[in-house]
Amino acid sequence: MTAEFVQSGGAKRLPLPGKPTPFFLEAGEGERSHLFDALITVLLSKDETAGQFGLFTYAAPKGDAIPTHSHADVHETFYILSGRARVWIQDGEGETYEKLLKPGDFGYVPAGCLHTFRVEADDTKIMGASSGGFERFFGEAGTRTDSPQLPHPPYIPSHEQLARVAREHRQEFRFDLRPLDG
Incomplete structure (x- = not known):
């Protein structure tokens, strides 16, 4: 027995439903954004979890560290897929804590802690989860x-654009710190 779900009016299904309801995504689906040299795919946002958490992947080649930043009230995780x-x-x-994470390794950043990361190998993919959700930041700061x-080429927002969107998501970027050099 199979179940089929139909949307009324034949409307095209958005990548994420925008409310707490069951859904599935096939490989590669989700809300995609380009920011710096990365492809970020939001799999689950705070909208689907009643504000509790979000889930996303971050794929990028070897490159520079992202700007040092903190999230006022969002906890963040790093789980290295590749x-x-x-x-x-x-x-x-x-x-300061520093660690080179490899496939299967996990890192946790409590809310309010300054942090940054640098992709150290081409074809790196990170699974990130965040409490309270800041995952829509990527699409608003990037494209x-x-x-x-x-x-290709990378999408590099201005410091002003990055700072403005960060404030809207209760984040602070510290462009003067690279990477956490005190």
């Missing part, structure tokens, strides 16, 4: 895309 990424985290007391490919 490749490698070096993550730096500074806790509330100023102690939305239907392409499942990495951006």
